[in-house]
Amino acid sequence: MKRVVSSALAGVLLVGLTAACSGVGGDSASNQVQVWLTTADKSKLLSQEESVKLTSGEDAQAGGIVLDETTKYQQMDGFGASMTDSSAYLIASKMSEQQRETLMDQLFDHEQGIGISYMRIPIGASDFARTLYSYDEMPAGQTDPQLANFSIDHDKEFLIPTLKQALAINPDLKLMGSPWSAPGWMKTSESMIGGGLKPEAYKPYANYFTKFIKAFEAEGVPFDAVTPQNEPHYVPDNYPGMRMEPFEQAEWIKGNLGPAFEKEGIKSKIVIWDHNWDEYYYPMTVLGDAEANRYIDGSAFHGYAGEVDNQSKVHDAYPDKNMYFTEVSGGAWATEFGGNLKWDMHNLIIGATRNWAKVVLKWNLALDEHYGPTIGGCQNCMGFVTIDQHSGDVTFNSDYYSIGHASKFVRSGAYRIESGPSDEEGIEQVAFQNPDGSIALIAMNSAGEERELHVRHGSKSFSYKLPAGAAATFVLPAAKT
Missing domain, CATH: 3.20.20.80 (Glycosidases)
Structure with a gap:
C-alpha cells in the first residue's frame, strides 16, 4: 500500500496517474490527452488539468506540431x-x-x-x-x-x-x-x-x-x-x-x-x-x-x-x-x-x-x-x-x-521522436514515445502572452491554450492495435 503524501504536492498527486502514463483505459480514455501544467506564477505546479479530446477525421486540426513516431532519435535513460x-x-x-x-x-x-x-x-x-x-x-x-x-x-x-x-x-x-x-x-x-x-x-x-x-x-x-x-x-x-x-x-x-x-x-x-x-x-x-x-x-x-x-x-x-x-x-x-x-x-x-x-x-x-x-x-x-x-x-x-x-512521464527506454514543425511563435517542444506506446509531448510557452498549441498525431489532433511562461506535459495514449 502506498504511503500518504503531504499536502505540499497535492497538485502533483492526482487519481488516474497510472492510467495516464501507461496509456491504458477504455474507449473514452483512448481519445483523451492528459495534461499537466506548471505556470510561471506557481499557481499551478505539475498540476493535472482537465483532459483534452483528440478529434479525428474532418475535425482534425491541420498544421501545428506533428508527432511522428516512425522517426526515432536517441533512446532515453x-x-x-x-x-x-x-x-x-x-x-x-x-x-x-x-x-x-x-x-x-x-x-x-x-x-x-x-x-x-x-x-x-x-x-x-x-x-x-x-x-x-x-x-x-x-x-x-x-x-x-x-x-x-x-x-x-x-x-x-x-x-x-x-x-x-x-x-x-x-x-x-x-x-x-x-x-x-x-x-x-x-x-x-x-x-x-x-x-x-x-x-x-x-x-x-x-x-x-x-x-x-x-x-x-x-x-x-x-x-x-x-x-x-x-x-x-x-x-x-x-x-x-x-x-x-x-x-x-x-x-x-x-x-x-x-x-x-x-x-x-x-x-x-x-x-x-x-x-x-x-x-x-x-x-x-x-x-x-x-x-x-x-x-x-x-x-x-x-x-x-x-x-x-x-x-x-x-x-x-x-x-x-x-x-x-x-x-x-x-x-x-x-x-x-x-x-x-x-x-x-x-x-x-x-x-x-x-x-x-x-x-x-x-x-x-x-x-x-x-x-x-x-x-x-x-x-x-x-x-x-x-x-x-x-x-x-x-x-x-x-x-x-x-x-x-x-x-514523471518519459520512461526509461523511451525514444525521442519527430515533433515539428510548430506554427506557434514562442512555443518550444520535444516529444518521446514510451516503451508502452504512449507519447509524452513537453511544451514551453516562452512568449509574453497566451499561445494556442495545435498538435496532430496521425489522423487525430488536439489544441490547448498554454499560458504565458508556462510549461506543460501532454500524454497521448498508446494507439490501439
Whole structure:
C-alpha cells in the first residue's frame, strides 16, 4: 500500500496517474490527452488539468506540431539530479522516518512523485560533502599502490542506504559515478585539492574504479556508467578537483581504465569530458584516439558555459556515441521561478534532448537551509529540495518541477521522436514515445502572452491554450492495435 503524501504536492498527486502514463483505459480514455501544467506564477505546479479530446477525421486540426513516431532519435535513460554526500546525509539523518519515506516517494515514485530515473553520484568527496574523503587516503608521504586500505565505509552510513531506498522505489533507476579527485597520494599535489594524476598512479587509479564499482555492487547498488573526471579543466583551490587534459584522459582510458574494466568483467559505461558546453573540442579529441574510442560510450556536458547545440557538433562527428547532460545548478542568484522554469525547459528538457542527450541531470538533489553542507566551492547553490536541518520540513524548488515535467512521464527506454514543425511563435517542444506506446509531448510557452498549441498525431489532433511562461506535459495514449 502506498504511503500518504503531504499536502505540499497535492497538485502533483492526482487519481488516474497510472492510467495516464501507461496509456491504458477504455474507449473514452483512448481519445483523451492528459495534461499537466506548471505556470510561471506557481499557481499551478505539475498540476493535472482537465483532459483534452483528440478529434479525428474532418475535425482534425491541420498544421501545428506533428508527432511522428516512425522517426526515432536517441533512446532515453532518464532525468534526475546528483545524490551527493550532503544530500544523502540530510535525507538519511535530518528527517523523521515518515518525512523521509514521503520525500523519497515524491522524488522517485512515478505515481506519487516525479519518478527520477537517473542520478549521478560523486566518487568520494565533492564540494557538497561533510568531510574531505576518498576511498583510500593515506598519511602524508605514504602510498598504497595495491589499494590494501581501500574502503567504502564512509558511504555505508548515509549514501548507500539512501540509494538502496531509491532503487527499491524505482527499480529502473540508473546511476553514474563521477570523481572530483583521485586519492591525494596519487596526485602531483599530494592532496585531493589541486594537481593532476601522476603517471605512476594510472594503473592504481584504474583499479580504484574497479574496486569502487564492485564494492557498491556488492551492497546492491550497481553503476550504469562512470566518468573519468568531473570538470577536468577546472581545478578549485578549496575543494577536490584534478586537472586532466584530453591526451591524458585518452591515454589513461586506453592504457588502464578500459583494459581494467575488460579484465574484471565490468559492464559500466565509460563517459568522457563531464564539463561545459564551450570546450566541445575536448571530447572530440579523446574520441579521435582510436584505441581510447573503443572503450568509450559517449560524452557528458555541463551547462555553466557555452551553448547546448555544441552537443550536436560532437554527435555529428561521432554519431555512434551517446550524449549525456550531467550537471548545472540552481541557486540563490536566480530565485525567480518563472525564469528558472524557462531556462531549464529551453536548455535542458527541450534543448539538451533535441541535441541528443539521453540523460539530463541537475546538481544536488537536496541541500539544507544554508545551501549546504559544503566543504568549499558554491556557497549559494540550491537543490531540487531544501531540507530544514531542525524540523525536517521540505521546500520544493523550481528544479523539481522542471525536471518533473520529463521524469514523471518519459520512461526509461523511451525514444525521442519527430515533433515539428510548430506554427506557434514562442512555443518550444520535444516529444518521446514510451516503451508502452504512449507519447509524452513537453511544451514551453516562452512568449509574453497566451499561445494556442495545435498538435496532430496521425489522423487525430488536439489544441490547448498554454499560458504565458508556462510549461506543460501532454500524454497521448498508446494507439490501439
